[in-house]
Structures are given as structure tokens and as C-alpha cells.
Amino acid sequence: xxxxxxxxxxxxxxxxxxxxxxxxxxxxxxxxxxxxxxxxxxxxxxxxxxxxxxxxxxxxxxxxxxxxxxxxxxxxxxxxxxxxxxxxxxxxxxxxxxxxxxxxxxxxxxxxxxxxxxxxxxxxxxxxxxxxxxxxxxxxxxxxxxxxxxxxxxxxxxxxxxxxxxxxxxxxxxxxxxxxxxxxxxxxxxxxxxxxxxxxxxxxxxxxxxxxxxxxxxxxxxxxxxxxxxxxxxxxxxxxxxxxxxxxxxxxxxxxxxxxxxxxxxxxxx
Amino acid sequence: xxxxxxxxxxxxxxxxxxxxxxxxxxxxxxxxxxxxxxxxxxxxxxxxxxxxxxxxxxxxxxxxxxxxxxxxxxxxxxxxxxxxxxxxxxxxxxxxxxxxxxxxxxxxxxxxxxxxxxxxxxxxxxxxxxxxxxxxxxxxxxxxxxxxxxxxxxxxxxxxxxxxxxxxxxxxxxxxxxxxxxxxxxxxxxxxxxxxxxxxxxxxxxxxxxxxxxxxxxxxxxxxxxxxxxxxxxxxxxxxxxxxxxxxx
Numbered sequence: 378x379x380x381x382x383x384x385x386x387x388x389x390x391x392x393x394x395x396x397x398x399x400x401x402x403x404x405x406x407x408x409x410x411x412x413x414x415x416x417x418x419x420x421x422x423x424x425x426x427x428x429x430x431x432x433x434x435x436x437x438x439x440x441x442x443x444x445x446x447x448x449x450x451x452x453x454x455x456x457x458x459x460x461x462x463x464x465x466x467x468x469x470x471x472x473x474x475x476x477x478x479x480x481x482x483x484x485x486x487x488x489x490x491x492x493x494x495x496x497x498x499x500x501x502x503x504x505x506x507x508x509x510x511x512x513x514x515x516x517x518x519x520x521x522x523x524x525x526x527x528x529x530x531x532x533x534x535x536x537x538x539x540x541x542x543x544x545x546x547x548x549x550x551x552x553x554x555x556x557x558x559x560x561x562x563x564x565x566x567x568x569x570x571x572x573x574x575x576x577x578x579x580x581x582x583x584x585x586x587x588x589x590x591x592x593x594x595x596x597x598x599x600x601x602x603x604x605x606x607x608x609x610x611x612x613x614x615x616x617x618x619x620x621x622x623x624x625x626x627x628x629x630x631x632x633x634x635x636x637x638x639x640x641x642x643x644x645x646x647x
Numbered sequence: 648x649x650x651x652x653x654x655x656x657x658x659x660x661x662x663x664x665x666x667x668x669x670x671x672x673x674x675x676x677x678x679x680x681x682x683x684x685x686x687x688x689x690x691x692x693x694x695x696x697x698x699x700x701x702x703x704x705x706x707x708x709x710x711x712x713x714x715x716x717x718x719x720x721x722x723x724x725x726x727x728x729x730x731x732x733x734x735x736x737x738x739x740x741x742x743x744x745x746x747x748x749x750x751x752x753x754x755x756x757x758x759x760x761x762x763x764x765x766x767x768x769x770x771x772x773x774x775x776x777x778x779x780x781x782x783x784x785x786x787x788x789x790x791x792x793x794x795x796x797x798x799x800x801x802x803x804x805x806x807x808x809x810x811x812x813x814x815x816x817x818x819x820x821x822x823x824x825x826x827x828x829x830x831x832x833x834x835x836x837x838x839x840x841x842x843x844x845x846x847x848x849x850x851x852x853x854x855x856x857x858x859x860x861x862x863x864x865x866x867x868x869x870x871x872x873x874x875x876x877x878x879x880x881x882x883x884x885x886x887x888x889x890x891x892x893x894x895x896x
Contacts, residue, residue: 527817528799530800530817531798531819534800534801537795537798577833
């Protein structure tokens with residue numbers, strides 16, 4: 378029975394899609410049969426980040442409506458074994474996420490995959506609530522700033538009251554905090570909340586800290602999940618995060634403010 | 648027959664004072680009060696207080712009173728402070744007789760008791776030209792205990808009793824009690840104690856970072872809270888009618 382992992386945040390632009398792409402790729406690289414679904418109906422992005430935009434024929438909504446079956450809509454990743462991308466529709470809107478239809482598709486995916494990673498849209502409306510409803514685990518993506526933390530707190534409240542597990546009085550959804558766009562320098566200057574501040578407010582287990590990095594932007598523009606970039610600290614931080622999600626203990630890396638040497642400050646290379 | 652088929656339970660019930668059921672204003676006044684917080688009142692059980700009631704000596708009279716409450720989405724379950732004739736008539740209308748109110752918990756002096764609303768009331772509510780029917784929450788006894796963090800956007804109300812939170816209250820969350828509010832964690836959202844007018848109610852928190860504090864209608868917003876109390880373990884209560892924060896326990 379597969380596990381549904383919803384990547385959510387409340388706030389937009391914090392890195393949900395980037396994280397969904399990296400985490401699903403990381404899970405597949407460890408041998409778990411994984412599918413990543415785009416719940417952001419009407420604002421389809423996951424296919425771009427995954428670099429499969431030219432291979433989309435049928436989408437999530439087609440399958441919900443019974444116009445296509447799963448096998449027709451799932452796109453097999455060419456880089457990583459065991460990884461499938463389930464794109465959404467760009468022409469429809471969130472209302473197309475009909476409850477029974479989504480339920481049927483999710484049940485079918487649970488039977489066929491180890492992990493079903495759901496890339497939630499921002500907000501707390503129907504699309505986000507639908508992605509959250511099916512979660513067995515939730516990865517709450519948060520930036521170290523006040524508004525993002527507050528929105529994450531709101532989403533955590535909804536997870537405990539609006540998920541299917543809550544509705545059926547089952548064990549609560551497993552919650553993980555993923556801190557993204559973290560800049561140790563800016564924390565040191567007091568421009569960002571510290572890891573401790575965020576953890577104190579949200580009080581859920583920290584799965585990883587992804588440093589702000591140019592490699593993330595480069596990765597999205599080239600359609601390569603950043604976790605595949607072994608030279609990038611963001612990629613390695615995602616790899617650690619996936620390992621922690623699967624129960625490994627790993628020390629947090631890349632969280633110290635860098636002391637610039639004389640040479641570096643002279644030439645301004647970060 | 649199984650011995651545990653019947654067991655005791657304590658519940659908070661609203662009491663509505665009915666003086667003259669034929670008063671044509673009664674229903675509209677009741678409707679006004681219900682309209683202020685429809686979700687609070689929706690299908691709530693009520694006990695009819697007949698302390699000053701005249702008439703109401705027949706089952707039919709009680710039946711029509713039940714229908715009146717039903718129209719306001721309230722369910723009349725019984726009567727209190729009734730005389731013998733009224734009790735017999737009420738029982739014929741399937742209304743139970745509750746004991747007289749001598750054991751009632753300290754009633755607020757103000758007859759009109761507003762339930763918690765999303766916005767705090769002004770420090771002193773403007774007296775209405777016509778008082779609304781008295782709706783007084785009775786103490787249910789047992790405090791409400793919350794063990795999980797109260798997340799942003801969540802509202803928790805301990806009706807007729809105290810609220811104990813064993814975690815933090817997030818920014819944008821709201822914890823409300825008719826009695827005291829205890830928070831064994833940081834208070835970053837809003838806390839309202841004595842929501843039905845109990846001026847003795849207090850708020851306790853181990854870390855004050857509140858957006859708003861309110862006791863029996865008196866409130867302080869975040870920017871009005873003196874900086875020396877920020878992040879401190881404090882209690883908040885009314886002293887001579889003024890909302891006061893103090894560090895000493």
C-alpha cells in the first residue's frame with residue numbers, strides 16, 4: 378500500500394514544486410517506485426521542473442474524468458528508474474478536482490506505487506485542500522520569514538482537521554518541516570528567522586534545510602530536479618532531507634554562515 | 648439489564664428567560680441575539696427560565712414556545728424556576744423540569760451576555776434600548792484541555808468553563824473561555840477569558856507574545872502591551888475594571 382506524501386505550504390513561491398521534484402526523484406533513486414502529481418490545476422509547472430513538458434498527452438483531469446487511464450497519462454522519467462510524472466491540466470481549474478474522481482485515482486496509485494508525492498498549489502482553497510485531504514505524510518515547505526511561518530502554521534492546523542485521516546479518526550498525518558531558501562548570512566544579520574525560531578513556532582520534526590542557491594534556479598530552468606546536481610549544496614541538502622524522511626539520521630549541513638577569507642572578499646565570490 | 652446503560656454527564660446549557668411569551672417583541676429580540684453568532688447558537692439546547700413568567704399553564708402554550716425556539720434554531724429541552732402548574736404543563740409538552748437556579752454559578756450582572764465574536768467587544772458594550780433575552784451559560788464543571796498546538800486560523804472555545812492549552816497558541820489563532828485561559832506554552836495569537844462577562848476570569852501564559860488579550864470585554868492589542876512583558880510568563884486579569892498584566896504569580 379503506497380504512501381501519499383503531500384508537499385504543501387500555504388504561501389506561494391516558497392519552493393513546493395522544486396521540493397516535490399527533488400524529493401520524488403530522491404525517493405526513486407533509493408529504489409522506491411514513486412509518482413509525483415501536480416495538483417496545481419490551471420498553473421501547470423511540475424512538468425517544466427521535471428523537464429517533461431514536451432511529453433504531456435493526457436493529464437490528471439483526463440484521468441479523473443475517465444477520458445484516459447493512468448498508464449496513458451503517467452510519464453516515465455528518462456533519467457531515474459522507478460520515477461513517474463503525473464502532469465495536470467493547464468486549461469482547467471481547481472473545480473475539476475472532483476472528490477470521488479480524485480479518490481479513485483489516488484486509490485489506484487496507492488495500489489501501484491510506494492510513494493505518491495503530491496505537489497500542492499498555494500493557498501487554502503479547493504486545490505490545496507484536495508491535495509492535503511489524501512495525505513498520509515505532509516512535508517511543510519517553509520521559508521525562514523514570518524509570513525511563510527504563519528501560513529505553514531495554518532496549513533498544519535488544516536492537516537489535523539481536514540485530512541482524510543482526521544475525518545476517519547485514523548492515526549494523524551506525519552508532519553515534516555522542510556526549511557527552504559535558507560541563508561545563514563541573512564540569519565546572522567537578523568534579516569531572517571533562525572532555524573530555532575521556526576522550529577519553536579511550528580514544533581514539528583525538521584526534515585531538512587535547503588540553502589538558498591543559484592543552482593535551484595538553474596535546475597528549474599533546465600528541467601533537471603536539483604537533487605541530480607551532485608555539485609550543488611542545495612542538491613546535497615535535498616538528498617539528506619530524503620534520507621531523513623526515510624528514517625536515517627544525518628547531521629544538518631550548510632547552515633553555518635560562511636566566513637569569507639580575504640581572498641574571497643577581495644574577489645567577491647560567494 | 649446492563650448497569651452502565653445509564654450514566655451521568657455534565658453539560659453546559661443556555662438559559663433563556665421568558666417573561667411574557669405573548670410579547671410580540673420577544674421573538675425578534677431573541678432572533679437579534681442569535682443573528683449575532685448564528686453558529687454559536689445553531690441547534691443549541693436551551694432551558695426556559697420561568698422566574699418572572701406569567702401564564703404558560705398549558706401544554707399548548709409550551710408547545711408554541713418550543714416552536715418559537717425551533718424557528719430560531721434553538722431546541723428547548725426543559726424549564727427551570729417554574730411553579731407546580733407550569734411544571735405539569737411543561738411535562739405534557741415533553742419538557743423536563745430542571746432544578747431552580749439557586750445553585751447557579753455567579754451570574755454576570757449584565758443581563759445581555761454576548762457569546763464570543765470574531766472581534767472583541769468594545770470595553771463597555773453600549774446599553775441597548777431594549778435588553779435582549781438573558782442567555783447565561785451555566786458551568787459545565789470540567790475544563791477543556793487541548794494537548795496539541797493551536798494552529799493559526801483555529802478557534803477554540805471552552806463554553807461555560809476553563810480552557811487549558813498544553814502547547815503554544817499560534818499567531819492568528821484564537822482561544823476563548825467563559826472561565827480562565829491557561830496556556831502552558833507561548834501565546835502568539837488571541838486569548839479571551841470571561842467571554843460571557845465573568846470579570847474574575849484570568850489569562851495565564853508561560854510566554855506572552857499575544858496579538859490580543861481580552862477579559863470580560865476589556866482588551867489590549869499587541870502594540871498596547873508594555874514591552875517588559877514580552878516573552879515573559881504572566882497572568883492577565885481585571886483589577887478595578889482595568890485589564891492588568893502582572894509577572895508575579
